[in-house]
Structure formats: structure tokens, C-alpha cells
Amino acid sequence: MKAIIFDFDGTLADTLPVCFYAFQSVFKEFDDIEVTEDEIKSMFGPSETGIIKENLKNSSWDQAIDMYYHKYSEKHVELVTANEEVKNLLHLLKKQEFKLAIVTGKARRSLDISLDHLDMNDLFDVIITGDDVSKPKPHPEGLNQALTFLNITNDEAMFIGDSDADIEAGKKANVHTIGVQWLPNFQTQTFSIQPDQRVSRVGEFIELLISEMS
Known part of the structure; x- marks a missing residue:
């Protein structure tokens, strides 16, 4: 080996907690929907960019992707031990x-x-x-x-x-x-x-x- x-x-x-937080923030902001952690898990596979482009109904993808990374970074210290x-x-x-x-x-x-x-x-x-x-x-x-x-x-x-x-x-x-x-x-x-x-x-x-x- x-x-x-x-x-x-x-x-x-x-x-995972900070990933959930960032995705939930994006879907609430752009699609005005609450997505569960299980729903987010079911989207996993592609990168964050792919997940947003494949699942977000609002087509403001660039703004949504930027928001995702902002939220991810903003809460990382608090949510990731x-x-x-x-x-x-x-x-x-x-x-x-x-x-x-x-x-x-x-x-x-x-x-x-x-x-x-x-x-x-x-x-x-x-x-x-x-x-x-x-x-x-x-x-x-x-x-x-x-x-x-x-x-x-x-x-x-x-x-x-x-x-x-x-x-x-x-x-x-x-x-x-x-x-x-x-x-x-x-x-x-x-x-x-x-x-x-x-x-x-x-x-x-x-x-x-x-x-x-x-």
C-alpha cells in the first residue's frame, strides 16, 4: 500500500453543516424555498456550481454561486470544528x-x-x-x-x-x-x-x- x-x-x-447552511441560504434567497438536509444530500455529486445550476429554478446562477461561497466562508469557523x-x-x-x-x-x-x-x-x-x-x-x-x-x-x-x-x-x-x-x-x-x-x-x-x- x-x-x-x-x-x-x-x-x-x-x-456538512456549513454546506447545508450555504445551500439553504441560496435556495431561500433565490427560489424562496426551504430545502432540507436530506434534499441537499440527494443533490450531491457535482460541484457546488453544478448543484446550483442543476437544481436552482432562478437562473441568476453567477450571483447564487457567489452567495454560496460567501456564506460557506462566513460561517466556516462557527459551524466546522x-x-x-x-x-x-x-x-x-x-x-x-x-x-x-x-x-x-x-x-x-x-x-x-x-x-x-x-x-x-x-x-x-x-x-x-x-x-x-x-x-x-x-x-x-x-x-x-x-x-x-x-x-x-x-x-x-x-x-x-x-x-x-x-x-x-x-x-x-x-x-x-x-x-x-x-x-x-x-x-x-x-x-x-x-x-x-x-x-x-x-x-x-x-x-x-x-x-x-x-
């Missing part, structure tokens, strides 16, 4: 000389806001965002790009995510896929496609990794 690839929202950072266990895990993996990557549906703009706020810059060798692919998860395009940039084969990587789309993308890319539910807010309560393994604690993943390496 040479590389560990992560999803971001709900996997590396507890950002850094998870020290996850951060320590990333530093541990770096120390063990694993290559680290992110494959996320988020746009680069919101990911950069989160990485900056959470002091996670410079931890990753490769980052693939929703801006970098034509086909979002569950399509494996993003994962395949990451493998290419990391210069490794699919049997040298594992992918870690919290949603059905993550698990399906991992399976389609033929990488060892782990479903995690270790943050307070994650996307999928019950995976409809079974990952190779499931973990509910960061410590459990570290134990799993040690056993894989021994």
Missing part, C-alpha cells in the same frame, strides 16, 4: 511516507477555504476536485486521475469515503475501499453498496492499517 485517497466532506472534515484525530492521522500517514490524496466533488474554491481554515494545506500530494472531472462520483474518473498523478496502480491504493457514491467509485476504480462513519456528520447511515471494510473510529482505521502492513 503506497497511497491513501480520501473523500473530503464528512470524511476528512465535518463540513477541526477534528484532531483526523489531523493526527494525516500527519501519522505522512510520517509513514504514504502518499496522500483527496478526491472530492467539492469545487476547488470551497475546498481551499476549508483546507485553509483547518490548517490542512501542504498535507496532500494530489487533489482532484469537482472542477477537475467531467463525470463526478460515483464515476471513477477522479480516482483514476489521482492514481495516474500519484504514479501508482489501483492495488497500491485505498480510498476512504462516507457516501454510497464514494464506495461505488472506489469499487469501479478497483481500489480497496473503506466506508467511514467517524465524524459527527456523514452522508450515508447504511451503505447500499458494501465497502471492503467499514470503520467507525479513527483508531480502528489505524489498527486496520497496521494489520494490513504486518
Whole structure:
């Protein structure tokens, strides 16, 4: 195992609350409707730009997208708590000389806001965002790009995510896929496609990794 690839929202950072807040603000402002968290989850896949363009009835997309990022940044400190266990895990993996990557549906703009706020810059060798692919998860395009940039084969990587789309993308890319539910807010309560393994604690993943390496 040479590389560990992560999803971001709900996997590396507890950002779902700020995503919900920003989307709810946009739909209220532009369509005058209240959207639930489950309704927002059902829109996930494309980047924020894609979600707004595909689901907002009001065609003032540029203004709506700008508002989304403004709201996302404005409430990030208040709604997103850094998870020290996850951060320590990333530093541990770096120390063990694993290559680290992110494959996320988020746009680069919101990911950069989160990485900056959470002091996670410079931890990753490769980052693939929703801006970098034509086909979002569950399509494996993003994962395949990451493998290419990391210069490794699919049997040298594992992918870690919290949603059905993550698990399906991992399976389609033929990488060892782990479903995690270790943050307070994650996307999928019950995976409809079974990952190779499931973990509910960061410590459990570290134990799993040690056993894989021994």
C-alpha cells in the first residue's frame, strides 16, 4: 500500500453543516424555498456550481454561486470544528511516507477555504476536485486521475469515503475501499453498496492499517 485517497466532506472534515447552511441560504434567497438536509444530500455529486445550476429554478446562477461561497466562508469557523484525530492521522500517514490524496466533488474554491481554515494545506500530494472531472462520483474518473498523478496502480491504493457514491467509485476504480462513519456528520447511515471494510473510529482505521502492513 503506497497511497491513501480520501473523500473530503464528512470524511476528512465535518463540513456538512456549513454546506447545508450555504445551500439553504441560496435556495431561500433565490427560489424562496426551504430545502432540507436530506434534499441537499440527494443533490450531491457535482460541484457546488453544478448543484446550483442543476437544481436552482432562478437562473441568476453567477450571483447564487457567489452567495454560496460567501456564506460557506462566513460561517466556516462557527459551524466546522477541526477534528484532531483526523489531523493526527494525516500527519501519522505522512510520517509513514504514504502518499496522500483527496478526491472530492467539492469545487476547488470551497475546498481551499476549508483546507485553509483547518490548517490542512501542504498535507496532500494530489487533489482532484469537482472542477477537475467531467463525470463526478460515483464515476471513477477522479480516482483514476489521482492514481495516474500519484504514479501508482489501483492495488497500491485505498480510498476512504462516507457516501454510497464514494464506495461505488472506489469499487469501479478497483481500489480497496473503506466506508467511514467517524465524524459527527456523514452522508450515508447504511451503505447500499458494501465497502471492503467499514470503520467507525479513527483508531480502528489505524489498527486496520497496521494489520494490513504486518
